[in-house]
Amino acid sequence: MISKNRISEIRKLHLRKFRDESRLFLVEGRKSVEMLLRSELRVVDLYATERFSAGNAALLSDVRITEVTPAEMERISTLSTPPELLAVVEQPGTRPLPEGQPLLVLDRISDPGNLGTIVRTANWFGIRHIVCSPDTVEFYNPKCIQATMGAFCDVQVSRADLVSFLDRQCASRRVLGTFLDGDSVDTFAFQHDDIVVIGSESDGISAPVARCVTHRLTIPRGEGSGSSSESLNAAVAAAIVMHKF
Amino acid sequence: MISKNRISEIRKLHLRKFRDESRLFLVEGRKSVEMLLRSELRVVDLYATERFSAGNAALLSDVRITEVTPAEMERISTLSTPPELLAVVEQPGTRPLPEGQPLLVLDRISDPGNLGTIVRTANWFGIRHIVCSPDTVEFYNPKCIQATMGAFCDVQVSRADLVSFLDRQCASRRVLGTFLDGDSVDTFAFQHDDIVVIGSESDGISAPVARCVTHRLTIPRGEGSGSSSESLNAAVAAAIVMHKF
DSSP states (O other): OOOHHHHHHHHHTTSHHHHHHHTEEEEESHHHHHHHHHSSOOEEEEEEEHHHHHHOTTTTTTSOOEEEOHHHHHHHOOSSSOOSEEEEEEOOOOOOOOTTOOEEEESOOOOHHHHHHHHHHHHHTTOOEEEEOTTSOOTTOHHHHHHTTTGGGTOEEEEOOHHHHHHHHTTTSOEEEEEEEEEETTTOOOOTTOEEEEOBTTTBSOHHHHTTOSEEEEOOOOTTOOTTOOOOOHHHHHHHHHHHO | OOOHHHHHHHHHTTSHHHHHHHTEEEEESHHHHHHHHHSSOOEEEEEEEHHHHHHOTTTTTTSOOEEEOHHHHHHHOOSSSOOSEEEEEEOOOOOOOOTTOOEEEESOOOOHHHHHHHHHHHHHTTOOEEEEOTTSOOTTOHHHHHHTTTGGGTOEEEEOOHHHHHHHHTTTSOEEEEEEEEEETTTOOOOTTOEEEEOBTTTBSOHHHHTTOSEEEEOOOOTTOOTTOOOOOHHHHHHHHHHHO
């Protein structure tokens, strides 16, 4: 049983304002919730459809769950096809960045799907720390969490003023940035503690952040690329650099 | 001036059924339409807001345009923020695939944004021919065309039964496929006329198509990747392979 009041509280978490205030966010769908339950993140509440919880006693044995009807799940979910499982989760506090670990910096990524895909790709390549500019889309946006495909459990995403952050870092570390001109990523000698900066979908890296970049890199076009080819998707560019890195 | 009847005809092109029947599709937004006008695609009609056409006489001088009000543009557009320009365009006929060109094969990609991003990335890397399984999302879906960022002008996307297509090809060419196991793409020696197969977002390459693959490849995880990391986004995996290729 879920009260009307609780439904309305969960629906508030569809909006950033209330996620920011409460420091909570939603995780939806079986796969994402399974990963969540194996992670260190703190689950506040877990909701399952009656049908799901009847058939999955083993999965849910250690967790206090609230059964809801399909209609209730539809109301609390942000998805057009309501999931079987939905969790309300605490946003983890920011931990200090470990020294000498690979680090990705995102400057004004605006699409939640792109941010989620970048986090998912970073996790695949073992990059567990990402610092975003304050105007990057909010990480706890449900579309972003969905696109991480569970990587939200393993990757720490924090926010900082990038200019002062990079100013502090660049005394000891190289700061690489992707541009339409620069050294080819194919021949560049990456180092384990390099910082890689990826810019926004529409305008790339902003001018103040670009001034903090110590090495300009580019992803070369292939022979025979068409004349309409002006840039790569931000998540694709980030993936190619992370793969080389 | 645009008639009510014409508005309703254009709105039908929001739906695949009518795009298939009429062999037409929509291109929306200034950038995409500019690329379209430089391409060999045949534009049937071009609609501009009065405000846009007043300020851009040079751009539109060679083209017959119909001026529409913002309210009319909102009705004919599929975008939540209506564009300044919208074109109705003929779907090009399928040309025979040239010999010895790099070729990408997509098996059951279901998300139009992913397909569009793959086409955009392919164009960047000089891959101008893509063959999709019949159950891959339709290329002329407006979300897909939008995500190509103009690459729909330069890349030929056709559909075929993949098993019979690959059976014919694999006598003379290698067929590479991405799986969770296989040889690392980092050390694999790609050849210019290899065919690369990318599988669906949820299930990878289907079993019948997998049997046509002559070389199994994988994108290795990085050291320290989190336990939630089970796969990469299809557009990201395709980008990493195309970049190596």
